[in-house]
Amino acid sequence: MKRTDIERLLPEVFQRAIEGGSPLLTLLEVMEALPAPDEAVLDQLDAFFDPYRAPDAFVPFLASWVDLERFLQGVPATSATQAAPSWPSGMGRLRELIAAVPFLAQWRGTAKGLLRFLETATGVQGFTIEEQVPGSDGLPRPFHLRVRAPHEAAPYRAMIEQIIESEKPAYVTYELEMVENPEGRPPSS
Known part of the structure; x- marks a missing residue:
């Protein structure tokens, strides 16, 4: 005034x-x-609710609104002087993940949702999910997934495992493989 x-x-x-x-x-x-x-x-209140325009210190708070705080590293910040909890692949990836939450909620518990979650969270493309994993007898193992992650995602292995544990159906087991070429494509030069 x-x-x-x-x-x-x-x-x-x-x-x-x-x-x-x-x-x-x-x-x-x-x-x-x-x-x-x-x-x-x-x-400028509307900027606080847009993951792309919100101040960096507010983004982890937005993540908590959409149930992503379980993936944040460390203890949440309690004051303006403390650093915000970090996202392993960077604040930009966390912003993208918050924006993708409506899609992820719709496809939760499916291979499509898990792939999108992993690629958005890490910023690395090329994850694959095998749902018909053969067992030692050659028959498909029931309720088991094999997630193949590109080698570039290796620094995020702990986060990838946490995401898979959280986003797969509870009765499903999984194995995670870090592979040089997950989709069988010829290496790019």
Whole structure:
């Protein structure tokens, strides 16, 4: 609220006492300045709810709203002076993952959803999921998956395992393989 707007709210006797250098003028200027930071935040409130425009410190909070905080490393920040919890593949990947949550929720428990989750979380393309994994007798093992991850995703192995554990159906077992060429494509040069 501007100083002139505040002045109009004062009784007339106070309005006449406002002069340059008076304590009342100083008080009105302070009253104008105090809510300015809050008003600036309120003017751009919609940015806080957009994972691409939210301040970095707010993104982990957004992640908690969409049930992704279980994947954040470390203890959540409790004050503005502490660093926000880190996402293994970077803040940009976490922003992408938050934006992908509607799709991921719709496809949770499916190979399609798990692939999208892994590729979005790591930023690495080329994951494959085998659902008909042969056992030692040559027959498909029931309720078992083989997830093949590109070698480039190796630094994120712990996160990948955590995602698979969390996103696969509870009754399904899995094995994770880090492979040089998961889809059988010729290596790119």
